[in-house]
Amino acid sequence: MVKEIAERVRDLAYMSLEHRVREALEKVLASCTDLDPNEELTLTWELRFTVNDVIQIVGRLRRTKHEHGK
Numbered sequence: 001m002v003k004e005i006a007e008r009v010r011d012l013a014y015m016s017l018e019h020r021v022r023e024a025l026e027k028v029l030a031s032c033t034d035l036d037p038n039e040e041l042t043l044t045w046e047l048r049f050t051v052n053d054v055i056q057i058v059g060r061l062r063r064t065k066h067e068h069g070k
Helices: 002-031 051-069
Strands: none
Touching (some): 002 051
């Protein structure tokens, strides 16, 4: 299950992380006119799963295990 969640994280990152980082940086740069070039920026990315996400992952793993067990 851990591997499946890690794969989903990779997919999410690939699909949207670049876009979200660009948006965040644009907001920061637009709101701060006199930034120190040495100022550090911290970007936090939060990953949220619903119970249904986990149920889907478990179901897929069960089907895969059942198919390989035949």
